[in-house]
Amino acid sequence: xxxxxxxxxxxxxxxxxxxxxxxxxxxxxxxxxxxxxxxxxxxxxxxxxxxxxxxxxxxxxxxxxxxxxxxxxxxxxxxxxxxxxxxxxxxxxxxxxxxxxxxxxxxxxxxxxxxxxxxxxxxxxxxxxxxxxxxxxxxxxxx
Numbered sequence: 001x002x003x004x005x006x007x008x009x010x011x012x013x014x015x016x017x018x019x020x021x022x023x024x025x026x027x028x029x030x031x032x033x034x035x036x037x038x039x040x041x042x043x044x045x046x047x048x049x050x051x052x053x054x055x056x057x058x059x060x061x062x063x064x065x066x067x068x069x070x071x072x073x074x075x076x077x078x079x080x081x082x083x084x085x086x087x088x089x090x091x092x093x094x095x096x097x098x099x100x101x102x103x104x105x106x107x108x109x110x111x112x113x114x115x116x117x118x119x120x121x122x123x124x125x126x127x128x129x130x131x132x133x134x135x136x137x138x139x140x141x142x143x
Contacts (some may be wrong), residue, residue, distance in 0.1 A: 026075035050143040089118040108137025
């Protein structure tokens with residue numbers, strides 16, 4: 001999604017206050033997780049995702065799976081650095097759990113060519129990436 005398309009989404013749809021709040025929370029979490037991941041402290045990022053409990057903080061600020069994924073996508077477009085899949089998935093997973101939606105961060109690996117990838121699943125369905133990832137990657141961890 002280009003920045004122009006993202007800008008059109010923000011203004012043309014006249015996002016509700018809760019969607020704006022989700023966008024801001026996604027931006028803040030992107031920054032938070034970027035510090036841990038870029039410093040090589042994957043354990044801290046992993047622990048934060050794992051320790052985030054499924055609770056609903058504020059019904060007016062929570063959203064559906066689609067709204068949360070959309071807010072994270074917009075935040076990734078506007079973020080001033082490249083967003084890694086682990087960073088994006090950690091943010092998505094935490095926001096989903098905060099909204100009362102069960103979510104799991106999944107890390108998979110592929111041997112040839114060697115690749116590692118992270119995505120989020122909710123109720124057994126991949127919510128922030130292509131639906132066929134489990135066929136391409138061997139799952140090495142979930143939290």
